Amino acid sequence: MSNTVMLGRIRRMVTVSLDGVEVKVPEGSTILEALRGQGVQTPTLCWAPNLEPVNACRVCMVEVEGSRVLVPSCARAVQDGMQVRTDTEKVRHSRKMVLELLASSVDLSQTGQDVQRWMREYGVDADRYGPPAAAAEEGERDTRQPGHHHAPDGSTAETVAQPVKVDNDLYVRDYARCIMCYKCVKACGTDAQYTFAIAAAGRGFDTRIATEYNTELPDSACVYCGNCIGVCPTGALKSVVEHELRETGEWDGENETVTTTICSFCGVGCNLDLHVQHNTIVNVTSPSDHSVTHGHLCVKGRFGFQHVQNLP
Incomplete structure (x- = not known):
């Protein structure tokens, strides 16, 4: 030996x-x-x-x-x-400009507390490059041509000013909040799931996240692991539960508690972080430093929690 x-x-x-x-x-x-x-x-x-x-x-x-x-x-x-x-002044100016450009083109209102703090810290003026995207009312999104926003050069983009895509029971795609960070593409691809259900499509102002041949999500290669949700920084991808709570004004992120447990669906031993609001599980994530999951889960681990609280 x-x-x-x-x-x-x-x-x-x-x-x-x-x-x-x-x-x-x-x-x-x-x-x-x-x-x-x-x-x-x-x-x-x-x-x-x-x-x-x-x-x-x-x-x-x-x-x-x-x-x-x-x-x-x-x-x-x-x-x-x-x-x-x-x-330095050069660094601060650069960060402020990037955040201002993002805030004026997409809705950053559902980003985490860190992003909101950075915007305050760098004195971000979301009006500097035009009306902030977050100021647009929901009705305005729907009255524009679906899925398109007219750019200065006359071309159109599909990453802003479009209705929320709700075509399954697990998660929604609100691309009016998408900043094209490519994290969802990486998580769906070689960094985690190897499903390759989504990728960047188009060029220039028309660049967007799309399924293969732009099919509906249920007809794509998506396996609903939700790892794209787990890495999205802006709320462009979120669970149906979170989306509905936000739509009704019942979302209470400030009073949310997180409890770590072990998934019971199989013997792999994935750690789950249960996000609870008002004694109800609203989301499930996994610690990025966990040696088994590295922050990624399967469809059962991320979405299979209804039986715990006996939801209809």
């Missing part, structure tokens, strides 16, 4: 300067990982701890000495002697 003990890859430590503070981090780490290790809460929208970075939102940009332009902290690897600055 072999006595060989398998160890993880040994990485040397490198020294980087983060806002003037020298720290040692493992070689190969990203700047964002180094910052989070020091408690620096860098804004992110397209990044998730259980997905490969896609560099789409550009909110996490930082200044690196010697670099001509700002760099995405979520993807740029640290180098020995690197000097990083996260709170």
